[in-house]
Amino acid sequence: MKEISSFLLVWLTALLSFGQTDAAKKDTLFEKSVNGLVRFYYDDHYYLVDKDCAFKSIERLSQFIVAKNAFHGEFKDFDRNGTLVLTGYYNEGVKEGDFKAYHPNGTLKWETTFKENRPSGDWKYYYPDGKPLLTVNFDSTAGTISSFWDRLGRQRVVNGEGNYEFKMPFEFYNEYGFPFFERKGKIKNGLPSGYWTTNMVDEKNKKVLFTEEVYDKNGVLTEGFNLFQDRSYRVPLTIVPSQSFVIGERMLFKACSFDDYSGFNAYLSDKLNGAFAANPSFQNTEEDFAYRVSLSKEGEPELITLSQPLKTTALNKYLEMVVKDIPYYFPSLDEQGEPIEDTLTVSGKLRVSEAGVFNFHSLKVEREKQP
Known part of the structure; x- marks a missing residue:
């Protein structure tokens, strides 16, 4: 994942003034459209x-103010079938007015109103059949749940009081290999209260208890325990749907590979950086490294070896310890989309600053058998 805002200014200036540049032809992230609009190309995150x-x-059509690196005016987002999925308005990069998102079948998915870049009033969510799902109120600083209906149409939360049970997808890679998680507990005064649980959920709706939590009367987490990692925590998972469209405002770029798209490369970089504290003994170095993983079709690593150790040999044993602690990789797929055994080569770079701060970056995954 790369922040492209700095070169976006130069690139868009050339693009809008003179037409498509040679650089844009190599990697076209946006291009001119009709009536002074710009067409941006996004993945679904x-x-x-x-x-x-x-x-x-997703393709976005919008005005864009190059000097401010900001969207301006009404925008429309379309999926790969040309169906409208989101519309709203920016005033020089600031969200203002009504925003509406749509399910693939064209029914309203959610609607809200922004004032000075913040949601105001009710944020209403709907099921694909048009029935109400969830209402989150933003009259106060933090959003509160005022209403919730389950898939059978039963209203489970009324005026901020009731029982809540909602399944959400993991947006990116997680170490546990589950595509969904389910949050369950009581709502009081619009906030989580008392005992809450999180279940991991697989494609067949099999559930495994993941976390247990306790919230006080103000909706503040007082106890949180991760059963998979056998440790306490203080920052809980969300209890309402997250909205990735705001990421589009930051102009972040991802390379066109599954491990970049899925968030695995970003996860691995964060894991390595978190494991290596600053150490003044190692300064001003830039080194390449690589390791190989024999992977089962379930995504479980069976053998890990350093195929290109770091030149600073004292660091290799720590590097090996960290990568052997990764319990799950996305499995490789054959031409029919079925998971297969494979061998992966994971490569990257380590940069150590003058202060001894470690930065693992430019991670890349190569799969031997996946077409």
Whole structure:
């Protein structure tokens, strides 16, 4: 994942003034459209991708103020079938007025109103059949749940009081290999209260208890315990749907590979950086490294070896310890989309600053058998 805001200013200036540049032809993240609009290309998490990338899912038509690196005026987002999925308005990069999102079948998915870049009043969510799902109120500083209906149409939360049980997808890679998590507990005064649980959920709706939590009367987490990692925590998972469209405002770019798209490379970089504290003994170095993983079709690593150790040999044993602590990789797929055994080569770079701060970056995953 790369922040492209700095070169976006130069690139867009050239693009809007003189037409498409040679650089844009190599990696087209946006291009001129009609009536002074610009067409942006995103994946479904709102990271910019090349227009021909297999993970391109959304196209945005909007005015764009190059000098302020900001969207302006009404915008419309369309999926790969040309169906409208989101519309709203920016005033020089600031969200203002009504925003509406749509399900693939064209029914309203959610609607809210922004004032000076913040949601105001009710944020209403709907099921694909048009029935109400959830209402989150933003009259106060933090959002509160005022209403919730389950899939059978039963209202479970009324005026901020009731029982809440909602399944949400993991947006990116997680170490546990589950695509969904389910949050369950009581709502009081619009906030979580008392005992709450999180279940991991697989494609067949099999559930495994993941966390247990306790909230006080003000909706503040007082106890949280991760059963998978056998440790306490203080920052809980969300209890309402997250909205990735705001990522599009940051102009972040992802390379066109599954491990970039899925968030695995970003996860691995964060894991390595978190494991290595600053150490003044190691300064001003830039080194390459690589390791190989024999992977089962379930995504479980069976053998890990350093194929290109760091030149600073004292660091290799720590590097090996960290990568052997990764319990799950996305499995490789054959031409029919079925998981297969494979061997992965994970490569990257380590940069150590003058202060001894470690930065693992430019992670790349190569799969031997996946076409």
